[in-house]
Amino acid sequence: MRLGIDIGGTKTAAVAIGADGELSDLVRLPTGFGGPAVLSTARQVVRRMSELAGVEASAFDSIGIGIPGAVDTATGRVEHAVNLGLEGLDLGPKLSDELGVEVRVENDVKAAALGAHHLLGVADGVTAHSMAYLNLGTGLAAGIVLDGELLRGGHGVAGEIGHIPVDPAGVRCTCGQRGCLETVASGSAIARMWPTEHPLPARELFDLAEAGEAHAVDVREQFLRGAASAVRLLALTTDVDDIVIGGGLAALGEPLLLGVRRILNEWAKDSAFLASTDLAQRVQVIPLGFPAAAVGAALVGEPSWQNS
Ligand SMILES: [Zn+2]
Numbered sequence: 001m002r003l004g005i006d007i008g009g010t011k012t013a014a015v016a017i018g019a020d021g022e023l024s025d026l027v028r029l030p031t032g033f034g035g036p037a038v039l040s041t042a043r044q045v046v047r048r049m050s051e052l053a054g055v056e057a058s059a060f061d062s063i064g065i066g067i068p069g070a071v072d073t074a075t076g077r078v079e080h081a082v083n084l085g086l087e088g089l090d091l092g093p094k095l096s097d098e099l100g101v102e103v104r105v106e107n108d109v110k111a112a113a114l115g116a117h118h119l120l121g122v123a124d125g126v127t128a129h130s131m132a133y134l135n136l137g138t139g140l141a142a143g144i145v146l147d148g149e150l151l152r153g154g155h156g157v158a159g160e161i162g163h164i165p166v167d168p169a170g171v172r173c174t175c176g177q178r179g180c181l182e183t184v185a186s187g188s189a190i191a192r193m194w195p196t197e198h199p200l201p202a203r204e205l206f207d208l209a210e211a212g213e214a215h216a217v218d219v220r221e222q223f224l225r226g227a228a229s230a231v232r233l234l235a236l237t238t239d240v241d242d243i244v245i246g247g248g249l250a251a252l253g254e255p256l257l258l259g260v261r262r263i264l265n266e267w268a269k270d271s272a273f274l275a276s277t278d279l280a281q282r283v284q285v286i287p288l289g290f291p292a293a294a295v296g297a298a299l300v301g302e303p304s305w306q307n308s
Pocket residue numbers: 162163164173174175176177180182
């Protein structure tokens with residue numbers, strides 16, 4: 001059994017995958033803030049999973065963790081996980097020593113890409129897809145899997161398309177550049193463009209736009225054009241077969257998918273080239289509730305990933 005843990009800004013989720021690919025029930029805990037608290041959350045979730053499975057933690061074949069921030073997959077060290085209050089933590093080695101089983105660590109979006117890739121394989125029985133996972137959460141980033149192998153790149157920034165500027169006159173991004181894709185197509189972009197007290201700002205935005213409120217329509221269209229640009233960018237740089245949208249905003253579901261497809265189809269009307277790429281048919285939204293990052297984290301420990 002392989003154990004996968006997704007350490008998120010507010011919640012930590014864990015799932016075990018059996019030899020037959022069967023997923024266990026998901027376990028969720030609130031994530032602590034700061035290095036010691038994050039370590040303690042990880043320990044608790046491992047303990048809970050080993051109780052549920054009725055085995056010692058050391059009996060798991062592997063343990064993988066997906067976590068935001070800059071992850072050195074060779075050393076298991078995490079840096080700059082701002083939302084978790086982490087400047088630097090040797091997460092992998094610390095847990096490996098304590099638990100007596102190798103703990104591998106991967107960036108959460110890359111882990112989620114592996115999870116989404118796994119789901120495509122379950123759906124059609126093909127083991128090595130080429131696909132991109134577009135994470136629309138607080139920020140915007142992508143994980144790319146080519147012929148079944150995660151693209152890591154040499155400096156850990158493969159897929160960081162949220163920081164590709166698309167509007168030289170746009171607002172200043174947290175990265176210091178201007179008009180990055182993330183400043184139009186992300187949760188933080190919606191929070192800026194659509195200030196509200198509503199607990200689910202994106203949902204409110206889409207509902208009001210659907211009802212025809214003019215300003216909501218404007219903001220929604222800006223957002224959808226940004227998301228569609230991200231899809232186009234991924235398809236034209238990697239030519240993957242599928243682009244799967246995940247992350248917190250994927251909970252918008254059908255209205256998000258249909259909106260992105262509508263924009264892609266509008267662009268295709270003006271461009272025979274774009275029309276030939278059939279982009280609208282290659283994009284999908286991950287099923288609601290599928291724990292992509294936890295599933296992918298479990299697969300990070302899989303031998304075939306270890307040398308890539
Ligand atoms: Zn940026």
